[in-house]
Amino acid sequence: NAGVTQTPKFQVLKTGQSMTLQCAQDMNHNSMYWYRQDPGMGLRLIYYSASEGTTDKGEVPNGYNVSRLNKREFSLRLESAAPSQTSVYFCASSDQDGPNYNEQFFGPGTRLTVL
Amino acid sequence: GNSVTQMEGPVTLSEEAFLTINCTYTATGYPSLFWYVQYPGEGLQLLLKATKADDKGSNKGFEATYRKETTSFHLEKGSVQVSDSAVYFCALRRMDSSYKLIFGSGTRLLVRP
Numbered sequence: 001n002a003g004v005t006q007t008p009k010f011q012v013l014k015t016g017q018s019m020t021l022q023c024a025q026d027m028n029h030n031s032m033y034w035y036r037q038d039p040g041m042g043l044r045l046i047y048y049s050a051s052e053g054t055t056d057k058g059e060v061p062n063g064y065n066v067s068r069l070n071k072r073e074f075s076l077r078l079e080s081a082a083p084s085q086t087s088v089y090f091c092a093s094s095d096q097d098g099p100n101y102n103e104q105f106f107g108p109g110t111r112l113t114v115l
Numbered sequence: 116g117n118s119v120t121q122m123e124g125p126v127t128l129s130e131e132a133f134l135t136i137n138c139t140y141t142a143t144g145y146p147s148l149f150w151y152v153q154y155p156g157e158g159l160q161l162l163l164k165a166t167k168a169d170d171k172g173s174n175k176g177f178e179a180t181y182r183k184e185t186t187s188f189h190l191e192k193g194s195v196q197v198s199d200s201a202v203y204f205c206a207l208r209r210m211d212s213s214y215k216l217i218f219g220s221g222t223r224l225l226v227r228p
Contacts, residue, residue: 004158033215042119042204042218043159058215090158103149104216106158 002026004107006091012113013081021076021110023091031094032074033058033104034066036087043090049074081114088112117142121205121219128195128226136190136222138179138205146207148172148181148188149216153202162190162203195226 004025013019025032030051035043035058045058049068063085065077074093078085088111092104122137140148147166151159163172168183177192188205205219 040220042220043216044218045215048215092159103161103164104159106151106160108156108158 004091004093004105006089006107006110008110009108010111012115013078014115015082017081018077018079019081019112020078021089021091021112022073023075023107024073025091025093025105026072027093027095027105028071029093029095029105030071031096032068033092033094034064034074034076035090035092036060036085037090037109038087046076046089081112083114086112086114117146117207117209117217119205119207119217119219121203121222124202124221124223126222126224128224130197130226130228131194132226134190134192134195134199134224136203136205136224138188138190138219140186140188140205140207142186142207142209145183146209148179149206149208150177150179150188150190151204151206151218153204153221155201159204195224197226197228200224200226 007022033048034046044060047066049055052071067075088109090109091107094104118141149164150162152162153159163174165172165181171180179190202221202223204221206216
């Protein structure tokens with residue numbers, strides 16, 4: 001049981017390049033989330049998927065797209081990276097019922113630098 | 116709107132000192148409240164939670180009580196250890212169908228031997 005996994009762990013991009021951050025969970029959770037973490041700002045929600053087949057914008061969606069590929073996987077795409085997207089990105093998942101209702105489980109993060 | 120305010124860090128303590136990290140919130144209704152911890156180089160882990168007023172969440176010697184009258188959820192530990200050095204985030208869960216969490220900005224704790 002790996003929980004939430006993210007790839008890659010580190011990435012350096014040049015301005016204008018594109019890339020996709022991958023996230024997968026093996027806990028059979030319905031909901032998945034993408035956050036970015038910047039110094040002094042806590043975590044801010046980029047996009048979330050309440051259930052398979054649905055996605056919605058969070059606080060800071062501009063410059064990003066997401067795909068909920070299936071129940072396990074939720075990817076985040078940067079179409080044209082900008083230096084302002086330099087950050088640490090976290091994926092999380094949660095269930096809507098059961099003993100861990102309310103708790104979000106986080107992956108280890110992807111540290112992205114855009115030059 | 117919904118928001119969470121935490122005391123700014125870093126907080127530096129000696130081992131075995133008493134810890135308080137303040138957290139206050141603004142929300143409609145009665146949100147669930149959480150403390151998450153982030154150890155260096157890792158993702159966030161749930162430390163404790165409380166889902167209704169006057170509930171006390173506790174784990175690993177940490178405690179926090181949901182105070183509706185003061186809209187607070189302060190984190191406390193009676194005797195900190197070096198291994199408690201981490202960043203602590205207070206969060207609330209919106210009381211709607213989105214299941215989204217609103218996080219505070221985080222408080223870095225450094226415990227010296």
